[in-house]
Amino acid sequence: MDLYEYQGKQFFARYGIPVSPGEAVTSVDEAVAAADRIGYPVVVKAQVQVGGRGKAGGIKLANDADETRTHAGNILGMDIKGHTVEILWIERASDIAEEYYASFTLDRSAKKHLGMLSARGGVDIEAIAVEDPDAIAKIWVDPVDGLTEQQAKAWVAAAKLNPEANEGTVDILLQLYNAYVEGDADLVEVNPLILLNSGGPRTGEVHALDAKVTLDGNSVFRHPDYEAYDATQVRDEREQAAHDRGLQYVGLDGYVGVIANGAGLAMSTVDIVNQVGGEPSNFLDIGGGASAEVMTGALEVITNDPSVRSIFINIFGGITKGEEVANGIVAALGRVDIDQPIVIRLDGTNADLGREILEPHLSDKLQMQPTMVDAARTAVALAGAGDGEPEASR
Amino acid sequence: MSVFVDEATKVVYQGLTGSQGRFYGLLNREYGTQVVAGTNPRKAGSDVDGIPVYATVADAVEATGATASCIFIPALGVRDAVIEAAEGGVTFIVCITEGVPAHDEAWFFNKLRRDFPQVRLLGPNCPGIISPGKANIGITAGHIAKAPVPGQAAVGIVSRSGTLTYQALYELKLNDIGVSTCVGIGGDPVPGTSFIDCLEAFEADPDTHAVMMIGEIGGSAEEEAAEFIASKMTKPVVAYVAGVTAPAGKKMGHAGAIVSGGKGTAQAKMDALRDAGAKVGLNPTEAGELMVEVVRDLG
Numbered sequence: 100m101d102l103y104e105y106q107g108k109q110f111f112a113r114y115g116i117p118v119s120p121g122e123a124v125t126s127v128d129e130a131v132a133a134a135d136r137i138g139y140p141v142v143v144k145a146q147v148q149v150g151g152r153g154k155a156g157g158i159k160l161a162n163d164a165d166e167t168r169t170h171a172g173n174i175l176g177m178d179i180k181g182h183t184v185e186i187l188w189i190e191r192a193s194d195i196a197e198e199y200y201a202s203f204t205l206d207r208s209a210k211k212h213l214g215m216l217s218a219r220g221g222v223d224i225e226a227i228a229v230e231d232p233d234a235i236a237k238i239w240v241d242p243v244d245g246l247t248e249q250q251a252k253a254w255v256a257a258a259k260l261n262p263e264a265n266e267g268t269v270d271i272l273l274q275l276y277n278a279y280v281e282g283d284a285d286l287v288e289v290n291p292l293i294l295l296n297s298g299g300p301r302t303g304e305v306h307a308l309d310a311k312v313t314l315d316g317n318s319v320f321r322h323p324d325y326e327a328y329d330a331t332q333v334r335d336e337r338e339q340a341a342h343d344r345g346l347q348y349v350g351l352d353g354y355v356g357v358i359a360n361g362a363g364l365a366m367s368t369v370d371i372v373n374q375v376g377g378e379p380s381n382f383l384d385i386g387g388g389a390s391a392e393v394m395t396g397a398l399e400v401i402t403n404d405p406s407v408r409s410i411f412i413n414i415f416g417g418i419t420k421g422e423e424v425a426n427g428i429v430a431a432l433g434r435v436d437i438d439q440p441i442v443i444r445l446d447g448t449n450a451d452l453g454r455e456i457l458e459p460h461l462s463d464k465l466q467m468q469p470t471m472v473d474a475a476r477t478a479v480a481l482a483g484a485g486d487g488e489p490e491a492s493r
Numbered sequence: 494m495s496v497f498v499d500e501a502t503k504v505v506y507q508g509l510t511g512s513q514g515r516f517y518g519l520l521n522r523e524y525g526t527q528v529v530a531g532t533n534p535r536k537a538g539s540d541v542d543g544i545p546v547y548a549t550v551a552d553a554v555e556a557t558g559a560t561a562s563c564i565f566i567p568a569l570g571v572r573d574a575v576i577e578a579a580e581g582g583v584t585f586i587v588c589i590t591e592g593v594p595a596h597d598e599a600w601f602f603n604k605l606r607r608d609f610p611q612v613r614l615l616g617p618n619c620p621g622i623i624s625p626g627k628a629n630i631g632i633t634a635g636h637i638a639k640a641p642v643p644g645q646a647a648v649g650i651v652s653r654s655g656t657l658t659y660q661a662l663y664e665l666k667l668n669d670i671g672v673s674t675c676v677g678i679g680g681d682p683v684p685g686t687s688f689i690d691c692l693e694a695f696e697a698d699p700d701t702h703a704v705m706m707i708g709e710i711g712g713s714a715e716e717e718a719a720e721f722i723a724s725k726m727t728k729p730v731v732a733y734v735a736g737v738t739a740p741a742g743k744k745m746g747h748a749g750a751i752v753s754g755g756k757g758t759a760q761a762k763m764d765a766l767r768d769a770g771a772k773v774g775l776n777p778t779e780a781g782e783l784m785v786e787v788v789r790d791l792g
Contacts, residue, residue, distance in 0.1 A: 195549045205595055207682050207712045207749070212600050242600040243607060283594050318594040320569045321670045351738075359562045362680060362746025363654020363709055366735040370759075371776050382739070384746045387632075387655075418520075435628040447663060448634050469776060 100314045100328045101320055103146045105188040106388075107310030111287075114278035116271055120160030121190030126369025130171035131164050133189040137469040147179050148333050155179045160192055163340050182333065193308060197261055198237075198291035200224050201272060202311075203279040210238040212279070214272065216258040218292040246276040264294040269281040269306030286311065305475035337381065344396035346383060355380025355478050356401035356410040356439065358394075360385050366414045371471050377479030380407045389414050391430035396436040410441045411478035415470060421445055429460055431434070440464045440481040446473035495624035495674040496656070496694040496701070497613065497648065498561065498587035499587060499730035502628050504694040505530040505550055505559040505583065507566055507574050512563035517632050518544065525633040526628045529557040530790050531756055550581030556748075561585040563621070563630050564647045567590040570615060575601045578610040588616035588629050588685070604610060605685070610737070613759025618747070620677035621654040625663075631677065641671030641700060646791040648784060649695035652707035653749070657735060661705055664781030670788050673701040679749030680709065688718035696726055703729045703787050705780065706771070708762055710736030711750045715762035723769035728770040729787045734759045 102110060112118055121131040123146070134141045145157030152158060155430055157179050159170040167189070170220050177184045191296045199222035206213035217235045219227050227234055236258035240246045251269045260268060271292065273362040279287045294365075295304045319325045326389030333344060341453040347362065351369070359365035366386040373378040383401065385393050424445060440462065445453045457467055465482075468474035504521075507515035507530025519542055522528040530553035531541050537548035547553040551560055559644055562578040564571060564586065571593045578586045598617060605612050615622060620738040621631010626640030637659055641647035648670055652658040658677045668728050676691045677683045688706060695701045704726075708715040715734060721732050737759040752758050767773045772787065774780030 107728070204683060205599060207714075208717065210599060210683055212599065241603055242596065243603045258688070280596060283596050285595060296603050317592045317595070321594070341637055348747060349740070351740065351744045359656075361654065362658025362750060363652075363657035363735050364660065366654075366709060366739060366745050366750070367657060367660075367777060368734060369739070370737045374775060382743075383749070401627065415656050415660055415663070416654070417637065418632060447659060448638060470776060471776060 100316050100325065100332060101148050101313040102314065102328060103142065103148060103186065103331065104310055105146055106331070108307070110282060110312050111278060111310050111487060112283065112308055116274045116278060119190040119193055119308065119309070121188055121201045123190060124187050125185060126167065127171045127175065128186055130189055131167050134161060135164060137189060137191050139193040141167060141189050142192050142384040143167060144188045144190070145174050145177060145179060145184040146188055147182040147184055149180045149182050152179050155221035157184065157373045176253060179466050186490065187425055190231060193293060194296040194345060195293045196296045197264065197294040199260060199264070199268070199293070200286035200290045201275060201292045202286065203276055203440035206239060209239055212242060214238040214240060214246070214254065214276070216254060216272070218258055218260050223286050224290060225284055226324055240276065243279070245405070246273060248273060261294055263297065263303045263425040264305050266278050267303050268292070268423060271305055271307070283315045283321060284312055285315050286313040318473065337400060340403060341383065341400045345401065346396060348386060348400060351379050351381050353380045354406050354408040354482050354484065355379050355402065356407040357381055357408065357411040357413070358383050358385060358397045358401060360387060360389055360415060364415055368471065369410065371475045372411065372479060375472065375479050380404055387419060388415070389427045389448045391427040394427045395434045396439060402435060402437050402439065407439055408440050408482035412441060412443045413474065414445050416445070416447035416450060416453065418490060419448070421447065421449035421451065422456055425453035425456035429456065432460065432465070442466045442474045442478040442481065444468050444471055494696050494700040495524060495627055495646070497674065497676065498622055498628045498630060499624050500525065500527070500627040500765040502561050502585070503527045503529045503557060503559045504561045504563055504659070505532060506559065507532050507562055507564045507578065509533070509549065509565070510546060511546060511565055513658045515541055517541060517565065521629050521631070524629040526630055529559050538724045550578045551723040552598040554582040557581060561587065561786050564588040566588055566590060568594070570580060572601055575614060576604065577675050579605055579612045584612050586612060586614045588614065589619065589621060589631055593617040595682045598681060602683050602685060613689060615676065616685060617677045618681040619679030619684070620658055622674065622676050624674045625672050626744035631657065633662070633677070637666060639666040639671045641667070641673050645672045646788045647673040647674050647699040647700055647745060648703050648705055649689035649691070649698065649787065650705045650707070651689070652677055653680050653709050654707055657707050661707055661781070664777060665705070665784065667711070668781060668785045670784065673698060680749050682712070682749045683784050688714050689721045692718060695708050696728055698699065699705035701708065701728070702791050703731070703784065705784055706730055708732065708734040709747070710752050710759050711752050711757045713757065716765045718768035719771070722766070722771055731774065731784045731787055732739055732763070732766045732771045733774045733777055733778055733791065734762045734766070738788055
């Protein structure tokens with residue numbers, strides 16, 4: 100689950116990581132009221148889960164209520180790379196001396212946690228990794244041991260930050276690691292991590308100016324409050340409909356609807372539609388079984404997608420037997436109003452019995468094919484496609 | 494021979510008294526697996542269709558001599574269940590449970606490596622392992638796998654994906670090719686057993702003559718396997734990688750199946766495997782056909 104910046108900062112704050120005081124708002128009046136409470140100058144920040152919002156005009160400095168009103172009005176409703184801004188984060192402006200980068204994520208290859216720290220923050224870290232890899236100090240943390248203060252100190256020293264920032268950065272990294280582990284995050288990233296100007300009484304103060312947090316959806320049993328984040332995930336209409344039905348769905352740009360059992364087989368089905376010259380409209384994994392209920396939900400999601408022109412149901416029966424799968428499909432066909440032609444490939448355990456059950460229901464609009472490749476070709480042909488761009492009408 | 498498990502493997506099922514544990518435990522026993530015990534601290538002394546239930550894995554090992562465990566415990570109990578199994582004395586742990594938090598997986602992977610180096614963990618989130626004709630531990634439908642025929646070449650299978658594993662077993666069976674062992678390593682970010690572990694075992698197994706490897710997008714396990722194939726494998730490898738058309742940043746069902754930061758694409762994996770000398774099929778059927786050719790060439 101990806102968090103918005105404001106959620107990430109609230110998450111950080113719970114683990115004691117210093118962030119700028121701020122409030123999340125959804126209207127211009129709320130923005131001004133929040134800014135009045137926080138104290139000027141403030142920064143008005145668009146909350147979207149996409150990079151480049153600064154360049155798009157989604158981050159503005161406001162010195163007073165009038166400027167806050169103007170910026171909030173401009174930014175709310177703004178479209179940033181296809182994402183409409185509905186939430187603003189208003190926070191006190193920071194007097195930045197230097198910008199750094201810090202993150203923790205799992206290194207799947209090393210099977211340890213990877214911490215990255217760089218004196219070159221505020222920019223795209225992947226670009227830094229390519230052009231100047233030495234500018235990123237890395238540390239691999241054994242999950243059993245955790246991150247010790249001694250390790251953190253050596254790591255910070257290796258990153259060659261402004262020495263004034265060292266102590267505060269060590270503290271933040273220890274807190275950030277704790278947030279990453281205790282909070283079951285897949286990723287915690289602070290870019291930029293800032294050293295504040297020491298003009299005032301605060302010397303060497305470091306804090307998180309941005310927050311990018313991805314939480315592990317599998318950990319919800321430990322963090323019941325994460326359910327709330329699920330509601331704010333960015334999903335298109337189709338993905339939301341599938342999510343509501345408990346289906347694993349990813350929307351794609353094509354026109355052949357794909358239903359398969361198992362993530363690997365679903366991925367493979369999407370691939371094969373492409374290989375025969377078609378374009379899949381989605382990835383949809385209905386899981387191990389293929390009950391009438393699950394199949395009904397899947398067909399509802401697929402048929403409600405106006406771009407779908409044909410449907411490819413690809414089921415391999417393992418423990419779930421072919422006749423159970425076939426009965427599920429037949430029942431679902433009776434429950435859902437379907438305009439698009441369907442091609443079924445059913446194989447595996449008792450596939451013969453399953454095919455016998457499907458046989459009487461076959462027609463121009465419901466076909467059966469013996470192999471994945473044949474079924475994919477048929478589905479693509481039925482969509483009126485083949486090579487090149489398909490016809491516009493069905 | 495086979496790898497990791499055979500007809501002599503005695504297995505204790507953690508969670509045998511639950512609905513999934515009971516269903517698959519009994520199916521596995523029916524297949525011929527030595528399902529010698531179950532565990533449930535609240536039901537010690539009872540039995541599941543004649544299979545004795547003990548409070549802990551340690552008790553079960555002491556009473557039955559079990560050497561392996563199979564975990565059907567809900568995700569929140571998996572971290573403790575894995576350590577209980579290792580401490581209890583089994584040396585092979587198959588964890589079927591899906592939905593285990595990545596931090597738990599990373600923790601017990603490193604804990605096992607450090608404190609229980611003799612223990613092999615398979616999974617979590619995997620279909621299990623089957624040595625056709627000998628033992629089936631997990632959720633694979635045993636009858637879709639063909640046992641090796643003496644005197645004929647047998648294939649070892651290692652796969653990150655459940656249904657594609659079944660598909661591979663099935664394609665080989667249709668082509669009358671026997672399988673020595675089929676290992677489902679699972680689709681999670683920190684699998685206990687890697688492609689390389691399995692390739693190494695198949696390379697060393699005199700009764701495995703070729704290997705079918707099924708990968709998918711995400712991570713770099715296939716690239717690492719390719720390096721191993723190039724430098725250490727003498728047996729032929731046929732590979733398939735799912736997710737060529739997967740968009741970046743979208744999880745395709747499995748927690749591990751995500752292309753991020755331009756890394757982990759199926760194309761890069763297929764290229765690496767091909768460069769390493771593996772034959773790469775563009776779909777499961779093509780991979781099956783390539784394996785038929787390989788087996789024919791082996792005589």
